[in-house]
Amino acid sequence: MKLFFFFLLFFSLYVEFSRGQNGRTEVNVGVVTDVGTSYSDVAMLCINMSLADFYSSRPQFQTRLVVNIGDSRNDVLGAAAAALELIKIKKVKAILGPWTSMQAHFLIEIGQKSQVPIVSYSATSPFLTSLRSPYFFRATYEDSSQVNAIKAIIKLFGWREVVPVYIDNTFGEGIMPRLTDALQEINV
CATH class of the missing domain: 3.40.50.2300 (Response regulator)
Incomplete structure (x- = not known):
């Protein structure tokens, strides 16, 4: 609004x-x-x-x-x-x-x-x-701004493995490189 x-x-x-x-x-x-x-x-x-x-x-x-x-x-x-x-x-x-x-x-x-x-x-x-x-x-905000929030949730729960679910097209894949980097930072 x-x-x-x-x-x-x-x-x-x-x-x-x-x-x-x-x-x-x-x-x-x-x-x-x-x-x-x-x-x-x-x-x-x-x-x-x-x-x-x-x-x-x-x-x-x-x-x-x-x-x-x-x-x-x-x-x-x-x-x-x-x-x-x-x-x-x-x-x-x-x-x-x-x-x-x-x-x-x-x-x-x-x-x-x-x-x-x-x-x-x-x-x-x-x-x-x-x-x-x-x-x-x-x-x-663009999708990549959500990466740190996703990383924080995964870290809070102590998860070691996650499976990203995304739309398999150019737009759905846009977040994947940044999400992969963020998850690697916390050894997930």
Whole structure:
């Protein structure tokens, strides 16, 4: 919720300087999410609460964000299609989401080509950092930041052997080299 509040504040201030003739401006923003899932429902509830809270405490702001939802259908191509629809049809100025690192990888390219910022609050793969797009903002820690916590838990329980379970793709494997190094430090 804090992330969306920051997102809302940033774009409201940005657009506040370019108000329409009547003093009120609406800005379309997109959210790419897996519509119908419990996560999506909670995320949209938080976004709507953030909007209501922000505007009730700042009645002087004439800029209003209009949230447009794109359904990723829990799929990489679905996320890309949703983003393209939001950009081309809804004319969004920014996109919040998507849920997975694989989806984010495609959206980074779309954001770069269309010059629409993509703000991800859940894509954690360290490989996304190497793409270096000025239109991609990761608002969470990458997977490798969890390595020390995993190492501390294993050390606390005194485990000598562990079996890492991960998604067998480029994004799932991103944490493995750092996790292996951390586990070797404690002789696991």
